[in-house]
Amino acid sequence: MQVIQTAIPEVLIFEPKVFGDARGFFFESFNQKIFDDAVGRYVDFVQDNHSRSSKGVLRGIHYQIQQVQGKLVRVSSGSVFDVAVDLRKSSPTFGRWVGVELSEENQRQLWVPEGFGHGFVVTSERADFLYKTTDFYAPAHERSIRWNDEDLGIQWPDLGQEPLVSAKDALGASFFEAEVFEMDWKK
Structure with missing residues (x-):
């Protein structure tokens, strides 16, 4: 599995080696040792989630202010533009974001x-x-x-339609009004 750095050092892309032939494909989607070595610490995952959405559905920008979650995300069918936003106030990349295409074709995962x-x-x-x-x-x-917070300035792909968002997401806080993380997350 190849580990690819992003513009924010703690956000990583994991690209598996896919073995395919006329029968289909095989790849290792997760390896605890490779993952821990890449992030520099042991990470214990406690929950797996699965969502299905139609074209133009936009979910986010979500986080939990307590019971803080790290997420290893991937797409098994279709494609998405996935975004991570640094909300750690003490970080040199506070308020910056990275975006990555995740798809069934590239099989990439984002930490x-x-x-x-x-x-x-x-x-x-x-x-x-x-x-x-x-x-x-x-x-x-x-x-x-x-x-679509102007201060974050996330450059979402143009899908030729307005994104479909939940009522809760439509009422999300602005970046400067949002609760952020005061503590240093280096572990």
């Missing part, structure tokens, strides 16, 4: 560490989105930043 917001928009007709989390879902601690 979104604790202290980051996360969102994605579906760029194919439909996408199955899978992710592992380092803590359990805690609705009382979930927060959302508006996907």
Whole structure:
């Protein structure tokens, strides 16, 4: 598995070696040792999630202010543009974001560490989105930043339509109003 650095050092792309032939394909989708070596610490995943969305659905920018989650995300069917936003106030990359295409073709995965917001928009007709989390879902601690916040300036792909967002996401906070992480997340 190849590990690819992004513009934010803690956010990593994992690209598996895919073995394919006329019968289909095989690849190792997760290896604890390779993952831990890449992130520089042991990471314990406690929950797996699966969502299916149609073209233009945008989910995010989500995070939990307590029971903070790191996420290892991938797409098993279709494609998305996936975004991680640094919400660690003490970080030199605070308020910066990285975006990556995740698809069934490239089989890439994105590591979104604790202290980051996360969102994605579906760029194919439909996408199955899978992710592992380092803590359990805690609705009382979930927060959302508006996907189109001008101060973040995320450059979402042009899909020829307005993104479809939930009512909760449409009411997300602006970046400067949002609760952020005061502590240093280096472990």
